[in-house]
Amino acid sequence: MDGVYHDTDLAEDDSTPLTSSSSEDTSTFNQDAVNANLDSEAKIHLLSQMIRIRRFEERSLRAYQQGNIGGFLHLYIGQEAVAVGAVSVLSEDDHIITAYRDHGHAIAVGMDMDECMAELFGKKTGCSKGKGGSMHFFAPDKNFWGGHGIVGGQTPLGLGIAYALKYKKINGACLCFMGDGATNQGPFYESLNLASLWNIPVIYIIENNGYSMGTSEARHSAGEPLARRGEAFDIDWSVHQGHDLYEVRSCINTALSRAKEKSRPSVLEIVTYRYRGHSVADPDQTYRSKEEIEEYKKNKDPINLFRDRLLAEGVLTTELALSLDQAAKDEAEASADFAQSSPYPDISELMDDVYWETDHPDKKTSMGSIFFESAS
Amino acid sequence: MALITYREALNQALAEEIQLDPNVVLMGEEVAQFKGSYKVSEGLLERFGPERVIDTPISEAAFTGLAVGSAMMGLRPVVEFMFWSFCYVAFDQIFNNAASVRYMSGGLVNVPIVFRGPANGGTNVGATHSHTPENFAANTPGLKVVCPSTPADAKGLMKAAIRDNDPVCFMENTILYNLKGEVPDSPDFIIPLGQARLACEGSDLSIIAHGRSVQVALEVAETLELKHNISAEVIDLRSIRPLDLDAILQSVRKTNRVLLVEENKPFCGVDAQISHLIQEHAFDYLDAPILRVSAIDVPQAYSKALENFQLPNHDRVLAKALELL
Numbered sequence: 001m002d003g004v005y006h007d008t009d010l011a012e013d014d015s016t017p018l019t020s021s022s023s024e025d026t027s028t029f030n031q032d033a034v035n036a037n038l039d040s041e042a043k044i045h046l047l048s049q050m051i052r053i054r055r056f057e058e059r060s061l062r063a064y065q066q067g068n069i070g071g072f073l074h075l076y077i078g079q080e081a082v083a084v085g086a087v088s089v090l091s092e093d094d095h096i097i098t099a100y101r102d103h104g105h106a107i108a109v110g111m112d113m114d115e116c117m118a119e120l121f122g123k124k125t126g127c128s129k130g131k132g133g134s135m136h137f138f139a140p141d142k143n144f145w146g147g148h149g150i151v152g153g154q155t156p157l158g159l160g161i162a163y164a165l166k167y168k169k170i171n172g173a174c175l176c177f178m179g180d181g182a183t184n185q186g187p188f189y190e191s192l193n194l195a196s197l198w199n200i201p202v203i204y205i206i207e208n209n210g211y212s213m214g215t216s217e218a219r220h221s222a223g224e225p226l227a228r229r230g231e232a233f234d235i236d237w238s239v240h241q242g243h244d245l246y247e248v249r250s251c252i253n254t255a256l257s258r259a260k261e262k263s264r265p266s267v268l269e270i271v272t273y274r275y276r277g278h279s280v281a282d283p284d285q286t287y288r289s290k291e292e293i294e295e296y297k298k299n300k301d302p303i304n305l306f307r308d309r310l311l312a313e314g315v316l317t318t319e320l321a322l323s324l325d326q327a328a329k330d331e332a333e334a335s336a337d338f339a340q341s342s343p344y345p346d347i348s349e350l351m352d353d354v355y356w357e358t359d360h361p362d363k364k365t366s367m368g369s370i371f372f373e374s375a376s
Numbered sequence: 377m378a379l380i381t382y383r384e385a386l387n388q389a390l391a392e393e394i395q396l397d398p399n400v401v402l403m404g405e406e407v408a409q410f411k412g413s414y415k416v417s418e419g420l421l422e423r424f425g426p427e428r429v430i431d432t433p434i435s436e437a438a439f440t441g442l443a444v445g446s447a448m449m450g451l452r453p454v455v456e457f458m459f460w461s462f463c464y465v466a467f468d469q470i471f472n473n474a475a476s477v478r479y480m481s482g483g484l485v486n487v488p489i490v491f492r493g494p495a496n497g498g499t500n501v502g503a504t505h506s507h508t509p510e511n512f513a514a515n516t517p518g519l520k521v522v523c524p525s526t527p528a529d530a531k532g533l534m535k536a537a538i539r540d541n542d543p544v545c546f547m548e549n550t551i552l553y554n555l556k557g558e559v560p561d562s563p564d565f566i567i568p569l570g571q572a573r574l575a576c577e578g579s580d581l582s583i584i585a586h587g588r589s590v591q592v593a594l595e596v597a598e599t600l601e602l603k604h605n606i607s608a609e610v611i612d613l614r615s616i617r618p619l620d621l622d623a624i625l626q627s628v629r630k631t632n633r634v635l636l637v638e639e640n641k642p643f644c645g646v647d648a649q650i651s652h653l654i655q656e657h658a659f660d661y662l663d664a665p666i667l668r669v670s671a672i673d674v675p676q677a678y679s680k681a682l683e684n685f686q687l688p689n690h691d692r693v694l695a696k697a698l699e700l701l
Contacts, residue, residue: 095449140448140481146485148473157448157473160442160446160447164449164450187438193433194442353479353481353482354478354479367568367570368622
């Protein structure tokens with residue numbers, strides 16, 4: 001279908017026009033109070049956030065192909081409504097942690113493209129000073145606790161963040177994002193048991209994009225739907241559609257109420273799809289068809305669907321939609337320029353950020369040697 | 377000063393720090409109602425209540441990760457492993473998350489946490505319960521590692537570890553829990569990490585050890601003195617990382633002969649690194665090759681007859697010391 005807003009190949013990318021989507025959006029979640037109360041400005045902001053994430057990632061892909069980014073690059077393209085929708089219903093006492101496909105969450109919480117792109121480039125100006133890379137973005141000042149590289153490894157951490165909130169008598173919750181593949185890691189179940197046993201306000205959000213790397217859900221999981229696994233621990237669970245931003249907002253909002261009013265955990269499975277491979281090094285054609293990807297782009301692209309809804313509501317004009325897109329592309333381009341022109345960390349910085357104590361020599365309490373091969 | 381056991385010293389340290397700082401919590405398997413598998417936490421539940429002294433299910437990965445996540449948020453958890461051997465099922469949480477999150481975040485996060493419990497052989501519990509992972513932990517930048525050998529050190533180092541803003545792996549020893557010693561009463565008593573202890577002054581050789589091997593080294597030093605007229609100096613490392621390299625080198629430069637003793641298995645054990653550091657920094661002071669006694673290099677044996685030999689026992693250490701002179 002011509003004119004669908006999707007992450008295209010680079011040759012055609014920047015000229016992708018914003019025209020109407022090919023499918024009707026029949027969601028009724030717009031009537032939920034959490035969505036019905038949104039004003040025009042807020043709606044446009046939500047759209048803009050999704051577009052910014054996509055354009056950022058498209059630009060990062062180009063930078064990767066140009067050799068400016070090393071290691072892994074796990075793109076979130078196609079899943080944007082999940083992070084944007086979820087973050088948009090949080091309050092200042094709510095916290096977030098996620099896995100390695102973290103660019104979308106980072107931008108959704110308000111990290112700026114410059115620090116994110118610079119991190120991908122391994123530059124000193126990156127959010128983690130070039131020491132974390134794509135999988136390890138952090139912004140504790142925005143209640144964003146990473147960015148974690150080991151599948152399922154963040155599930156106990158999210159539990160602990162929520163535990164700390166409860167311990168400190170702060171009425172907040174922790175959203176712990178994970179992929180469908182992570183549901184088959186043991187620590188997730190240990191965490192579910194503790195979350196329910198101790199009434200911890202953690203919300204596990206399974207972003208089910210259908211593939212655990214290259215292994216489809218049908219080949220990796222028994223006992224579907226995946227969220228039902230919460231049932232064994234008396235945890236409320238539900239399954240939702242991640243291409244509908246309003247549905248995402250609605251289900252997260254319900255889970256937040258459960259967390260804050262009853263201090264109870266939730267398991268939400270949000271069905272979504274990634275257009276790119278597990279990482280950009282993924283051949284991507286060995287385990288799914290091009291047609292499957294095109295089908296999703298055509299019918300369930302979260303940005304197209306939401307943009308069309310706003311156009312239909314009269315909240316958005318085509319001109320404004322185009323200008324939002326152009327602004328996002330410009331911002332992404334500028335972030336690449338920023339990253340490119342930023343310095344690499346100095347070798348002397350290799351030794352920083354290992355221990356709190358060695359970073360604060362004036363408050364040192366230990367003695368002796370702590371590094372045994374140093375940069376200086 | 378009071379004459380108390382290593383176990384009681386740890387209990388005092390925990391009680392004092394829980395009392396002092398509302399962010400300190402103790403959690404682990406059987407730490408509360410059961411009073412601790414080795415009774416280290418006896419009485420703490422009654423004193424401080426279930427919010428501060430928390431029984432967990434047998435889920436090391438989850439409660440370790442929970443503690444790391446809560447430490448990122450400013451709590452100061454003390455996590456008990458019933459045996460350090462059980463940390464192997466929580467490896468990711470300790471070695472990836474606690475150790476690396478500060479670096480990966482460019483210094484935005486720190487993890488003030490203590491992982492503690494016994495790490496030793498000698499109790500006939502077989503290979504799965506007798507690991508001594510101080511070498512793994514010390515091999516991981518971001519972690520600190522402490523192995524106290526006396527009641528006073530257990531208390532002073534535990535208090536320092538809880539107040540530390542970095543993750544500290546605190547490795548105790550079930551055989552030492554009943555060891556008695558003089559321990560200062562003052563709640564201000566602290567022993568800084570990274571400061572070795574001159575356990576016994578001598579002039580003919582330096583025996584450098586950590587954990588219970590220090591006690592073995594002291595027995596050997598006594599035998600050497602009484603039966604062989606040899607004066608052995610014993611250095612108790614106390615802390616593996618940070619490491620008091622100066623104290624090691626000072627002793628080596630004085631005695632010129634070195635015997636390293638540890639319960640670790642030999643390959644890439646802590647003493648492999650110590651040996652390297654000595655030859656690098658004090659090569660010209662050595663009158664003999666550096667010798668080591670570690671655990672015999674097989675999985676920990678169950679049978680008393682085998683395990684007692686496997687450990688760095690008095691006779692094996694003595695024999696090696698005599699080889700040096």
